[in-house]
Amino acid sequence: MARRLSKRGWIVILSGLLVILMGSICAHLIFDRPEITFKEPLEYEYRQKLTVSDLVSEVKKGELINGEEEIDAAVLGAQQVTVKTKNHYGRKYSCDVSITVKDIQAPVITAPDRITLVRGQQVDLLAYASVTDDAGEATLELIEGYDPQKVGMQMIEYRAVDTSGNVSGCRTSVVVKENEDDQRDYFLTYSGHSGYRENGRTFIEGIPIINKTYGLPSGYGARGLTKDTSAAWQKMKEAAAADGITLKVLSAYRNYGHQEEVFNKKVAEEGEQQALLTSEKAGHSEHQAGIALDVNSFKESFAQTREYEWLNKNCYKYGFIIRYPQGKTDYTGYVFEPWHITYVGEQWAKVFYNDGNWICIEEYFMITSEYGD
Numbered sequence: 325m326a327r328r329l330s331k332r333g334w335i336v337i338l339s340g341l342l343v344i345l346m347g348s349i350c351a352h353l354i355f356d357r358p359e360i361t362f363k364e365p366l367e368y369e370y371r372q373k374l375t376v377s378d379l380v381s382e383v384k385k386g387e388l389i390n391g392e393e394e395i396d397a398a399v400l401g402a403q404q405v406t407v408k409t410k411n412h413y414g415r416k417y418s419c420d421v422s423i424t425v426k427d428i429q430a431p432v433i434t435a436p437d438r439i440t441l442v443r444g445q446q447v448d449l450l451a452y453a454s455v456t457d458d459a460g461e462a463t464l465e466l467i468e469g470y471d472p473q474k475v476g477m478q479m480i481e482y483r484a485v486d487t488s489g490n491v492s493g494c495r496t497s498v499v500v501k502e503n504e505d506d507q508r509d510y511f512l513t514y515s516g517h518s519g520y521r522e523n524g525r526t527f528i529e530g531i532p533i534i535n536k537t538y539g540l541p542s543g544y545g546a547r548g549l550t551k552d553t554s555a556a557w558q559k560m561k562e563a564a565a566a567d568g569i570t571l572k573v574l575s576a577y578r579n580y581g582h583q584e585e586v587f588n589k590k591v592a593e594e595g596e597q598q599a600l601l602t603s604e605k606a607g608h609s610e611h612q613a614g615i616a617l618d619v620n621s622f623k624e625s626f627a628q629t630r631e632y633e634w635l636n637k638n639c640y641k642y643g644f645i646i647r648y649p650q651g652k653t654d655y656t657g658y659v660f661e662p663w664h665i666t667y668v669g670e671q672w673a674k675v676f677y678n679d680g681n682w683i684c685i686e687e688y689f690m691i692t693s694e695y696g697d
């Protein structure tokens with residue numbers, strides 16, 4: 325006959341089991357290792373100020389002990405870092421983690437904003453700049469130099485490489501003045517072309533720039549067409565005549581006062597909004613500079629004539645451009661004016677002609693044509 329366990333016996337067994345269970349739970353808690361999540365990747369810049377806590381993104385079931393400890397990042401390459409933690413019951417742990425110290429930072433080039441020289445002056449541009457690197461040596465070289473014969477502003481470019489192959493670049497401008505007395509204010513357009521301002525006038529690549537943004541001093545007057553413009557016009561007129569085309573001048577040079585009358589008359593006839601698209605304010609007309617002519621007809625229908633066809637196809641050969649081409653109002657600020665031609669010289673006229681697909685000055689040089697306040 326089986327002996328039945330007494331009530332007391334049961335209590336002893338259950339108590340024993342409870343002690344074992346509690347004990348193992350406690351032991352589990354006491355010996356529970358903190359879980360460390362490290363940042364990725366464990367790569368650090370050479371000589372970066374670094375502590376153990378910088379390596380760790382999170383510690384679960386405990387905390388860092390040596391978080392404040394500094395790591396020596398002045399040695400390139402891999403190194404072991406000991407990370408010490410303790411769990412909530414104060415039990416301490418340590419583990420090693422591998423980090424890599426790299427030279428990631430590019431060298432720093434110091435160069436002047438602008439280097440001013442005179443025409444023909446040859447200088448060692450490398451002597452104007454210096455380079456520093458956080459991890460030692462870096463070499464400086466010149467990627468793009470300057471042309472000492474080209475008067476105007478030019479961009480030059482330095483490049484530096486450090487021993488780890490990190491590269492940095494730096495662009496700065498060189499202004500080549502005509503001579504020591506040259507007071508022109510040189511600049512570069514967004515298209516990278518060289519221009520200057522002098523006595524209230526603006527030139528880009530030698531072309532006088534006159535539009536809504538770039539004006540002329542009120543007192544400025546060519547007192548007629550410029551010599552080059554006049555000579556080119558005569559030559560073109562004769563060439564046209566030889567092809568059976570008659571070109572005639574409607575309006576050429578207009579002084580400031582005359583232009584003021586023209587503009588005011590337009591405003592009276594068409595209202596200001598329209599006048600701004602069809603006529604230049606005084607001080608903003610190429611006619612005042614003696615480089616523009618209005619020919620044959622002030623009607624847009626002129627564009628349908630044989631004369632315009634000839635002009636459109638041939639004027640660039642004589643250094644003229646259709647200054648306000650069709651579809652370019654957003655750039656020029658003016659409606660299509662088939663009759664208005666501007667002398668810019670043969671070399672540039674060919675560029676703007678663009679094989680019959682006119683590019684306007686504003687578009688090419690990336691400049692604006694807008695009246696200021």
Ligand SMILES: [Zn+2]
Nearest residue numbers: 616617618664
């Ligand atoms: Zn005109």
